[in-house]
Amino acid sequence: MSELPDPIRSGLARGWRVHGGPHAALPQQVSCDVVVVGSGAGAGITAELLTQAGLDVVMIEEGPLKSSSDFRQRESDAYPALYQESAARKTADKAITILQGRCVGGSTTVNWTSSFRTPPPTLAYWQQHFALKDYDADALAPWFLQAERRLHISDWLAAPNENNELLRRGAARLGIAAAAIKRNVKSCWNLGSCGMGCPTNAKQSMLVTTIPAALDAGARLLVQTRAQRFELLNGKVTGLLCHPVRQDGRPEAAVPTRIVAKHYVVSGGAINSPALLMRSELPDPYARLGSRTFLHPVVISAALFDQRVEAWAGAPQTLYSDHFLGVTAIDGPIGYKLEAPPLHPVIVASTLAGFGPTQAAQLREFPHMHGLLALMRDGFHALSPGGNVRLRADGSPQLDYPLNEFVMDGARRAFASMAEIQFSAGARRVQPVHEMAPMTSSWAEARRVIAGLDVRPHLTRVVSAHVMGGCGMAGSESLGVVRPDGVHWQVENLSVHDGSLFPTSIGANPQLSVYGVTNKLATGLAKRLTGRDVRLA
Amino acid sequence: MMQHCAPMRRRTFFGFGLGIGGAILLGLGGVSIATWRPGVVGGRLSPSGRSVFESVGRAVLDGSLPAESSSRDAAVRALLTRLDVTISAFPWPVQEEISQLLALLSTTAGRLGLARLRHDWPEAKIGEVQAALQDMRTSALSLRQQAYHALRDLTNAAFYADPTTWAQIGYPGPNPI
Numbered sequence: 141m142s143e144l145p146d147p148i149r150s151g152l153a154r155g156w157r158v159h160g161g162p163h164a165a166l167p168q169q170v171s172c173d174v175v176v177v178g179s180g181a182g183a184g185i186t187a188e189l190l191t192q193a194g195l196d197v198v199m200i201e202e203g204p205l206k207s208s209s210d211f212r213q214r215e216s217d218a219y220p221a222l223y224q225e226s227a228a229r230k231t232a233d234k235a236i237t238i239l240q241g242r243c244v245g246g247s248t249t250v251n252w253t254s255s256f257r258t259p260p261p262t263l264a265y266w267q268q269h270f271a272l273k274d275y276d277a278d279a280l281a282p283w284f285l286q287a288e289r290r291l292h293i294s295d296w297l298a299a300p301n302e303n304n305e306l307l308r309r310g311a312a313r314l315g316i317a318a319a320a321i322k323r324n325v326k327s328c329w330n331l332g333s334c335g336m337g338c339p340t341n342a343k344q345s346m347l348v349t350t351i352p353a354a355l356d357a358g359a360r361l362l363v364q365t366r367a368q369r370f371e372l373l374n375g376k377v378t379g380l381l382c383h384p385v386r387q388d389g390r391p392e393a394a395v396p397t398r399i400v401a402k403h404y405v406v407s408g409g410a411i412n413s414p415a416l417l418m419r420s421e422l423p424d425p426y427a428r429l430g431s432r433t434f435l436h437p438v439v440i441s442a443a444l445f446d447q448r449v450e451a452w453a454g455a456p457q458t459l460y461s462d463h464f465l466g467v468t469a470i471d472g473p474i475g476y477k478l479e480a481p482p483l484h485p486v487i488v489a490s491t492l493a494g495f496g497p498t499q500a501a502q503l504r505e506f507p508h509m510h511g512l513l514a515l516m517r518d519g520f521h522a523l524s525p526g527g528n529v530r531l532r533a534d535g536s537p538q539l540d541y542p543l544n545e546f547v548m549d550g551a552r553r554a555f556a557s558m559a560e561i562q563f564s565a566g567a568r569r570v571q572p573v574h575e576m577a578p579m580t581s582s583w584a585e586a587r588r589v590i591a592g593l594d595v596r597p598h599l600t601r602v603v604s605a606h607v608m609g610g611c612g613m614a615g616s617e618s619l620g621v622v623r624p625d626g627v628h629w630q631v632e633n634l635s636v637h638d639g640s641l642f643p644t645s646i647g648a649n650p651q652l653s654v655y656g657v658t659n660k661l662a663t664g665l666a667k668r669l670t671g672r673d674v675r676l677a
Numbered sequence: 678m679m680q681h682c683a684p685m686r687r688r689t690f691f692g693f694g695l696g697i698g699g700a701i702l703l704g705l706g707g708v709s710i711a712t713w714r715p716g717v718v719g720g721r722l723s724p725s726g727r728s729v730f731e732s733v734g735r736a737v738l739d740g741s742l743p744a745e746s747s748s749r750d751a752a753v754r755a756l757l758t759r760l761d762v763t764i765s766a767f768p769w770p771v772q773e774e775i776s777q778l779l780a781l782l783s784t785t786a787g788r789l790g791l792a793r794l795r796h797d798w799p800e801a802k803i804g805e806v807q808a809a810l811q812d813m814r815t816s817a818l819s820l821r822q823q824a825y826h827a828l829r830d831l832t833n834a835a836f837y838a839d840p841t842t843w844a845q846i847g848y849p850g851p852n853p854i
Contacts, residue, residue: 213850216759216839219766220762225767234823387766388766452848486838490830495737495807495810497740499737500740503845504846506846507848534769598826
């Protein structure tokens with residue numbers, strides 16, 4: 141266990157009001173000014189700003205409260221404790237594996253710190269197609285700037301690890317630009333364990349920034365507690381029913397907790413937020429709820445180099461290339477962003493293709509393995525409508541995201557782009573992560589293999605770490621679930637503040653988009669509820 | 678409770694409705710409810726579930742398990758224990774799907790229809806299980822591919838979660854803090 145100071149355990153010792161799980165018992169009745177469902181990017185920003193305005197805030201989190209003392213840099217600890225469905229959440233046909241947080245801090249506790257402002261072409265598309273006239277880069281700049289200051293989002297000045305450097309080197313030899321990724325870290329130890337929870341509290345996640353600020357200001361936090369359904373009367377929410385849940389998601393046989401608030405903010409992430417609204421049977425006159433859910437579907441290329449890469453070591457994802465987002469129009473064939481993900485044994489062994497002696501031989505070369513991933517920018521074309529959230533019989537959500545030919549055409553092009561970059565960087569072998577793809581030993585061979593690959597789902601390994609949409613924001617009632625100020629079009633005391641707002645995918649790792657947009661929305665909400673001006677930084 | 682109701686379980690077969698799975702079962706004359714045994718009980722592998730995963734584990738991890746037979750047997754027992762831990766951490770609907778998959782594979786009709794494996798799991802040779810896995814992996818039927826990924830990915834995730842497996846792949850483990 142880390143001997144470093146643990147701000148969460150210190151806060152608990154100071155008397156933070158945390159209920160549920162191993163903490164104080166859940167009360168049966170709670171009243172407050174605002175309840176925030178979730179504790180991830182949107183929830184954390186919202187809770188800090190609303191408490192700053194003097195509001196009595198209650199946060200509800202389905203996962204546990206874990207902190208640096210618990211973060212042992214082991215996948216076997218982290219995935220079951222900190223991720224939705226043990227980091228193996230699947231789409232309905234099991235063709236896409238989704239990494240999404242399920243703990244206090246949400247995905248910000250386990251993400252890889254990549255921080256990008258929402259790209260201007262994405263905002264322009266929103267303005268044109270979703271009537272979001274105030275969402276342009278200049279208007280949003282102050283909101284992003286505050287979030288960047290609050291969360292220490294800044295240039296990463298240390299040398300990139302070899303895993304990232306190979307992306308830069310290979311791209312440069314092909315005349316393809318790669319650039320540095322800003323990170324939300326302070327005094328980072330450059331360990332590479334971000335995905336298992338930061339053991340040194342360097343990552344400026346919601347867990348160590350906004351949530352402690354809100355709790356210090358008197359907010360309450362209910363953990364291991366699921367927001368089950370809203371009660372609705374005459375177009376207003378009158379209460380929220382919550383259940384304590386076990387690790388396997390089943391409700392404990394305890395009496396539900398009923399929370400009554402003046403305003404309700406849903407920030408449970410882009411699968412769970414629409415699911416809560418669906419369970420509550422909220423009005424949805426234009427059938428938008430749960431639809432247009434985007435994933436940035438990801439395909440991966442694995443390479444072997446003569447030198448050691450040690451892709452587990454050092455800050456992950458410090459370099460990227462947007463070259464292949466720019467070679468086609470945003471509403472043309474699907475474009476993709478390239479990054480170099482961290483590799484650790486469980487995620488590598490369960491994500492690469494194959495089994496038996498072939499797999500054993502490949503994994504023995506793990507220290508020499510390089511990974512590239514391509515994040516496909518979905519949601520900008522009629523043939524890229526994303527997925528739909530639906531409810532299982534027990535009310536738990538499931539995302540149906542069919543991978544059609546339009547998306548998988550992007551997968552084929554991305555495999556080729558990544559293989560060419562890896563060979564250009566000096567790779568000895570490259571293998572697209574696909575059940576039929578052999579190890580290739582030259583770019584010419586890889587190009588031929590990839591051109592002939594059957595890139596159907598299941599044969600092609602597709603993953604995602606970015607879930608967006610499902611409660612889309614729009615300037616016209618028929619185009620969205622919520623208004624441009626985040627308030628539900630039909631339910632006046634309900635807002636959505638998380639990645640489910642986005643009417644398309646972002647085209648970049650979305651955390652800073654969530655921070656910036658919810659900063660704007662929560663600042664406005666605080667003003668409307670209290671008349672007070674608040675500021676994130 | 679639904680988890681104790683075999684007919685109900687068959688209706689929600691493997692979480693995908695009766696489409697392809699049902700077609701396989703009907704083509705084989707159906708599966709007797711009397712032979713339907715859940716693969717996961719109380720968050721742990723049942724004896725029949727263990728039997729499937731013991732065989733799958735030896736096939737998937739062929740080349741990674743210790744060469745010496747008593748060490749290999751001990752590694753497989755440890756794998757099964759870690760699979761219990763892995764499975765028990767999943768949400769209830771996912772545990773149910775895994776349970777149903779293992780239950781189907783434990784029936785003769787399901788083993789033949791889904792895995793195309795002639796001999797029962799404990800008797801099948803590693804090469805036969807590997808051929809069955811490869812056939813599922815490259816099948817045109819989504820359900821067979823899904824079954825392959827579930828068996829193979831769970832096995833690998835549980836195996837490489839164990840620090841004792843890291844030396845053979847050159848992974849140093851957590852950084853000192």
